[in-house]
Amino acid sequence: MKKERDLYRDFLKSKDLKMTKPRLIIMEAVFENHEHFNIDDLYEQIRKKHKNVSRATIYRTVPLLVEAGLIKQSLRCESKDIYEHTYGHENHLHFICDNCGKIIESGFSDVAILIDLLAKNENFEIKEYNLGARGLCKDCQKKRIINEK
Amino acid sequence: MKKERDLYRDFLKSKDLKMTKPRLIIMEAVFENHEHFNIDDLYEQIRKKHKNVSRATIYRTVPLLVEAGLIKQSLRCESKDIYEHTYGHENHLHFICDNCGKIIESGFSDVAILIDLLAKNENFEIKEYNLGARGLCKDCQKKRIINEK
DNA sequence: AATTTTAATGAGAATGAATCTCAAATGCAT
DNA sequence: ATGCATTTGAGATTCATTCTCATTAAAATT
Ligand SMILES: [Mn+2]
Ligand SMILES: [Mn+2]
Ligand SMILES: [Zn+2]
Ligand SMILES: [Zn+2]
Numbered sequence: 001m002k003k004e005r006d007l008y009r010d011f012l013k014s015k016d017l018k019m020t021k022p023r024l025i026i027m028e029a030v031f032e033n034h035e036h037f038n039i040d041d042l043y044e045q046i047r048k049k050h051k052n053v054s055r056a057t058i059y060r061t062v063p064l065l066v067e068a069g070l071i072k073q074s075l076r077c078e079s080k081d082i083y084e085h086t087y088g089h090e091n092h093l094h095f096i097c098d099n100c101g102k103i104i105e106s107g108f109s110d111v112a113i114l115i116d117l118l119a120k121n122e123n124f125e126i127k128e129y130n131l132g133a134r135g136l137c138k139d140c141q142k143k144r145i146i147n148e149k
Numbered sequence: 150m151k152k153e154r155d156l157y158r159d160f161l162k163s164k165d166l167k168m169t170k171p172r173l174i175i176m177e178a179v180f181e182n183h184e185h186f187n188i189d190d191l192y193e194q195i196r197k198k199h200k201n202v203s204r205a206t207i208y209r210t211v212p213l214l215v216e217a218g219l220i221k222q223s224l225r226c227e228s229k230d231i232y233e234h235t236y237g238h239e240n241h242l243h244f245i246c247d248n249c250g251k252i253i254e255s256g257f258s259d260v261a262i263l264i265d266l267l268a269k270n271e272n273f274e275i276k277e278y279n280l281g282a283r284g285l286c287k288d289c290q291k292k293r294i295i296n297e298k
Numbered sequence: 299a300a301t302t303t304t305a306a307t308g309a310g311a312a313t314g315a316a317t318c319t320c321a322a323a324t325g326c327a328t
Numbered sequence: 329a330t331g332c333a334t335t336t337g338a339g340a341t342t343c344a345t346t347c348t349c350a351t352t353a354a355a356a357t358t
Binding site for chain 4: 017079
């Protein structure tokens with residue numbers, strides 16, 4: 001939490017943005033848990049302690065955290081943008097179950113090497129990977145077999 | 150276009166859905182061009198010839214084409230869901246330029262092999278890959294250098 | 299071919315995530 | 329402390345998507 005705050009401070013300073021109370025509250029809430037989250041989750045979480053932080057400010061602040069490189073926009077879920085930490089988290093890919101919505105994470109060091117090669121071919125400079133697949137998780141495969149009987 | 154229509158017919162029959170005039174018009178419009186498209190693009194395209202096909206029906210029909218395996222939901226662009234053909238198109242990944250929005254496609258046969266391995270580890274059954282990266286295209290890298298002077 | 303049954307459609311209303319507006323509040327350099 | 333540009337909260341607005349429901353069309357049955 002210490003490092004994140006410092007990076008955030010530096011980022012804001014570098015952009016001539018002010019370190020305000022809501023911006024601090026929001027960034028601390030974001031790093032309180034380590035799950036994927038959407039703006040509404042975050043709003044509810046923050047509201048428990050701070051009755052006066054507005055949804056608008058959260059919508060305005062989250063993109064700053066993205067730009068600062070602390071979080072990234074991840075997959076979309078239930079028609080909502082969802083986010084996850086990047087700072088302090090390994091790159092990983094998502095397997096999303098079409099049936100139950102479960103998200104399974106998996107490292108992808110080797111995959112990245114190949115994708116870097118493809119990108120090089122196109123002279124494309126990658127800033128952020130966005131890798132995953134949809135399908136059926138272990139449990140839902142079993143259910144399917146039962147249902148299709 | 151012949152094959153797509155037959156597959157679609159079979160799919161509708163298998164689901165006890167009727168082959169209606171709007172459903173046919175929409176599926177033909179979808180396969181008229183080979184670009185990524187969003188619902189609004191499709192609506193405009195269809196409206197040129199058929200003044201009476203409603204937006205609602207397009208929103209209702211596109212998911213059928215997805216379920217039939219003819220198209221897939223692809224990346225999101227300008228806050229709109231976008232779609233692309235799957236039938237008759239190789240699997241590929243997308244490099245998306247953060248600066249100009251350009252979408253670069255690239256095959257990924259080798260990548261798929263690695264991802265299949267990761268999926269196997271998790272006992273996850275992949276139905277559809279969703280692979281890409283965001284960053285800067287060749288042209289925008291040059292522009293950046295100029296701008297940062 | 300006419301009738302019945304049932305699903306699908308069009309038009310527009312409703313929803314809801316995300317963005318915008320603007321008067322009031324706050325951070326920060328002096 | 330003072331002054332001033334930036335940021336904020338609250339609610340209005342936007343706009344993609346979904347829903348509603350009276351009407352229409354497809355297919356099954358006579
Ligand atoms: Mn994740
Ligand atoms: Mn594509
Ligand atoms: Zn599952
Ligand atoms: Zn570009």
